[in-house]
Amino acid sequence: MNFLEERIAKDGIIGPGNVLKVDSFLNHQMDVDLFQKMSKEWMKRFEGKNITKILTIEASGIGIASVVALDFHVPVVYAKKHKTINLIGDVYCTEVYSYTHQRQNHVVVEKRFLSSEDHILIIDDFLANGCALRGLLDLANQAGATVEGIGIVVEKGFQDGGKEIREMGYQLESLAIVESMDAETGSITFRE
Numbered sequence: 001m002n003f004l005e006e007r008i009a010k011d012g013i014i015g016p017g018n019v020l021k022v023d024s025f026l027n028h029q030m031d032v033d034l035f036q037k038m039s040k041e042w043m044k045r046f047e048g049k050n051i052t053k054i055l056t057i058e059a060s061g062i063g064i065a066s067v068v069a070l071d072f073h074v075p076v077v078y079a080k081k082h083k084t085i086n087l088i089g090d091v092y093c094t095e096v097y098s099y100t101h102q103r104q105n106h107v108v109v110e111k112r113f114l115s116s117e118d119h120i121l122i123i124d125d126f127l128a129n130g131c132a133l134r135g136l137l138d139l140a141n142q143a144g145a146t147v148e149g150i151g152i153v154v155e156k157g158f159q160d161g162g163k164e165i166r167e168m169g170y171q172l173e174s175l176a177i178v179e180s181m182d183a184e185t186g187s188i189t190f191r192e
Helices: 003-011 032-045 060-072 131-143 161-167
Strands: 013-015 019-021 053-057 076-079 091-098 103-110 119-127 146-156 172-182 187-190
Touching: 003 032, 003 146, 003 172, 003 187, 032 060, 032 146, 032 172, 053 060, 053 131, 060 076, 060 119, 076 103, 076 131, 091 131, 103 131, 119 131, 119 161, 131 146, 131 161, 146 161, 161 172
Parallel strands: 053 076, 053 119, 119 146, 146 172
Antiparallel strands: 013 019, 091 103, 172 187
């Protein structure tokens, strides 16, 4: 069991609807030391890649992506879930269904922040069905950017998102892949 799987097994809570709550260290209260360990692992896995920007989605991915950006020495661009009045100029826009919030979101990035010259590393906290990730890939594709890889903290291996993204040919590196969860016993099984 790796450092992240150990932390999930210790502090993760399985909620109704097969929701894995890791909010005590990942996406509400953030363990930045853990983020740094995750970042170092992704640096190994994406070694030699020409990364010019980290791309993530509002809101839970921002903290993790920021730590990763420090190690890669590149800026973070995060896709906003709402088009606000302070967005200037043209935007790339896609729709993403949020399982957590049970609604469709219009996700946007200003065109001046992504271009065909960019080599993107996508970073996000969870991958289940892949809706958010496909939205980020769509934004990168609209910009003509090259997606060099995808780093995910927790992948739900019992859902199809990871399989589908890998079949599209992307280097997808999930630090923990959950094979099964049992809310009654609180047990979590990870992929070997």
